[in-house]
Amino acid sequence: MRNRFADTFYELGREDERLCLVVADISPAGSIEKFRTKFPQRFVNTGVAEQIMIGMTAGMAQRGLRPFAYTIATFSLYRPFEMVRDDLCYQNLCVTVVGIGGGLTYSTLGATHHAQEDVAIACAIPNLTVIAPCDPAETEAATRWCATQEHGPVYLRLGKAGEPDFTSNAPQPWTFGKLRQIRPGADVCILTYGPIMKRAWAVAERLEAAGRSVAINSVHTLKPLDVSGVADALTRFSSVVVIEECAPTGGLAMQVKAIAFDIGARTRLFSFTLKDEFIHCYGSHDDILDAHGLSIEDMTRRILSE
Amino acid sequence: MTNGLMLCQRDERRRNNFDAAAAKERCRSYRRRILDISRQVSALHVAPAFSCVEIVDALYNGAMRRDANGAYCDIFLMSKGHGCMIQYVVLEEQGVLSRADLDAYCKPGGRLGAHPDYGTPGIAASTGSLGHGLGIAVGQAFAEKLKGSDARVYCVLSDGEFQEGSTWEAMMAAANLGLSNLVALMDNNDFSGLERISEGHKAFYPLLDKARAFGFSTAEVAGHDSAEIFAALDNDCSNDATPRPRLIVCRTTKGKGVSFMESVPIWHYRSPNSEEYAQALNEIENAP
Numbered sequence: 001m002r003n004r005f006a007d008t009f010y011e012l013g014r015e016d017e018r019l020c021l022v023v024a025d026i027s028p029a030g031s032i033e034k035f036r037t038k039f040p041q042r043f044v045n046t047g048v049a050e051q052i053m054i055g056m057t058a059g060m061a062q063r064g065l066r067p068f069a070y071t072i073a074t075f076s077l078y079r080p081f082e083m084v085r086d087d088l089c090y091q092n093l094c095v096t097v098v099g100i101g102g103g104l105t106y107s108t109l110g111a112t113h114h115a116q117e118d119v120a121i122a123c124a125i126p127n128l129t130v131i132a133p134c135d136p137a138e139t140e141a142a143t144r145w146c147a148t149q150e151h152g153p154v155y156l157r158l159g160k161a162g163e164p165d166f167t168s169n170a171p172q173p174w175t176f177g178k179l180r181q182i183r184p185g186a187d188v189c190i191l192t193y194g195p196i197m198k199r200a201w202a203v204a205e206r207l208e209a210a211g212r213s214v215a216i217n218s219v220h221t222l223k224p225l226d227v228s229g230v231a232d233a234l235t236r237f238s239s240v241v242v243i244e245e246c247a248p249t250g251g252l253a254m255q256v257k258a259i260a261f262d263i264g265a266r267t268r269l270f271s272f273t274l275k276d277e278f279i280h281c282y283g284s285h286d287d288i289l290d291a292h293g294l295s296i297e298d299m300t301r302r303i304l305s306e
Numbered sequence: 307m308t309n310g311l312m313l314c315q316r317d318e319r320r321r322n323n324f325d326a327a328a329a330k331e332r333c334r335s336y337r338r339r340i341l342d343i344s345r346q347v348s349a350l351h352v353a354p355a356f357s358c359v360e361i362v363d364a365l366y367n368g369a370m371r372r373d374a375n376g377a378y379c380d381i382f383l384m385s386k387g388h389g390c391m392i393q394y395v396v397l398e399e400q401g402v403l404s405r406a407d408l409d410a411y412c413k414p415g416g417r418l419g420a421h422p423d424y425g426t427p428g429i430a431a432s433t434g435s436l437g438h439g440l441g442i443a444v445g446q447a448f449a450e451k452l453k454g455s456d457a458r459v460y461c462v463l464s465d466g467e468f469q470e471g472s473t474w475e476a477m478m479a480a481a482n483l484g485l486s487n488l489v490a491l492m493d494n495n496d497f498s499g500l501e502r503i504s505e506g507h508k509a510f511y512p513l514l515d516k517a518r519a520f521g522f523s524t525a526e527v528a529g530h531d532s533a534e535i536f537a538a539l540d541n542d543c544s545n546d547a548t549p550r551p552r553l554i555v556c557r558t559t560k561g562k563g564v565s566f567m568e569s570v571p572i573w574h575y576r577s578p579n580s581e582e583y584a585q586a587l588n589e590i591e592n593a594p
């Protein structure tokens with residue numbers, strides 16, 4: 001995702017002189033370095049100083065530029081939180097805040113680097129659009145949208161690197177604000193977003209092996225949420241499963257439950273989220289997801305057991 | 307299609323003639339108007355506004371350049387948002403805001419609150435939470451440079467805001483980026499909400515050394531002396547060999563112009579009763 005973002009941003013930056021990248025001491029990966037070399041006047045490294053990274057993008061947007069702020073998710077959203085809220089969202093400016101390594105991507109670095117409640121927090125701020133692509137192709141589509149939109153501020157939550165492709169054969173294109181079916185099915189509908197798509201896909205495969213027909217929707221736009229799309233899934237499928245790499249309070253699962261209540265849905269609803277805990281363990285991304293109770297086996301077993 | 311930067315028109319810009327005697331009368335009328343409005347609404351921040359009357363006047367009626375149509379080419383950003391009443395009355399005088407706007411200050415249906423709100427005519431940024439304005443001003447100054455415009459950004463901050471780490475992040479960035487088109491003015495009334503800064507936070511001073519160490523050119527002026535403020539603004543240093551942002555520390559008195567408000571913390575927020583109003587008005591009218 002990181003590299004596809006960088007490639008896409010570089011391509012867009014060649015066409016649009018308003019596009020600027022403001023980073024806070026993050027090592028420039030791939031094409032970010034190319035952008036920096038080719039357009040040094042539009043690349044700013046504020047150093048280990050995230051408040052000015054966000055604050056200055058507000059002023060840049062007010063004076064006609066199209067800035068992207070870019071660093072590790074915890075430092076792009078948590079450290080300068082009030083700058084995101086007041087400077088970008090209160091003033092409703094077209095700035096994209098890119099959070100690299102959303103969720104538990106930095107699995108060996110401890111909770112200081114785990115943006116495990118980023119989506120919930122971001123969704124709570126008025127005016128802030130929240131987008132979390134699940135693979136490189138969605139990252140490209142989302143980046144293009146962010147660079148050209150006129151809505152206001154965006155939190156673009158990315159993984160890191162090496163995410164597999166899930167969507168190049170998707171039956172539906174990426175459309176801002178719409179659920180996107182990336183795998184057709186008839187019995188069970190999985191709603192998910194971001195890098196945990198790999199686990200959602202594995203769960204779908206196991207459920208298929210057990211005789212269920214499983215659809216997967218990428219809920220890439222968390223805010224504004226496609227409420228009618230979610231309601232439609234809750235109406236059409238006998239089981240709906242939310243799998244998300246986010247704390248339980250305020251994330252997608254809670255919102256889907258609220259919609260289910262509002263429409264009087266009769267479907268069976270399963271939600272799998274991170275625990276409401278800081279867990280003190282280290283390992284691969286998969287190891288940490290397991291520790292949060294999101295193993296493929298456990299999720300599959302629970303869905304099949306009811 | 308290429309999206310080019312919107313280059314600023316380099317038209318003939320005129321600078322206001324600055325007359326210190328006229329400034330004194332303007333500042334007297336600004337204080338009178340603020341006092342008038344303070345009778346209608348309690349949440350006014352009279353003293354923080356009185357503290358920077360001469361600073362804001364010297365900018366709008368002195369340093370800031372206008373184009374042939376009278377529109378400002380330079381940018382004014384009130385980082386100490388709680389002092390915005392002085393900006394409102396200046397904007398009212400200039401016809402940017404209406405008398406009705408100010409009469410509806412902090413009232414239902416009005417558009418002016420106790421902190422400035424981006425989108426209101428004449429307001430460059432929403433402020434109120436301290437330590438945000440200079441960072442936004444850095445972005446604005448950076449953008450103007452990138453666009454090839456010669457617009458300057460003037461940012462008025464309270465001294466209390468220099469206790470925020472974010473202000474120092476902005477200082478460092480401004481110097482690193484060589485933003486010679488950025489001028490910060492500190493309203494140095496030596497008071498934050500709770501106490502006198504020089505007593506409660508001794509390491510806050512000296513200020514100029516800190517700013518210079520952060521790469522700023524500096525000046526210190528008597529912050530209620532309009533001619534002195536204007537002179538410091540006039541020497542903008544934008545042609546220095548090393549492009550540097552500038553900080554002008556303006557020594558001021560919180561509540562300046564009304565004896566019982568001066569340097570008395572309660573007047574950070576309080577509005578005068580009828581008796582106090584009469585005395586305050588009398589002092590303002592009869593000040594030399």
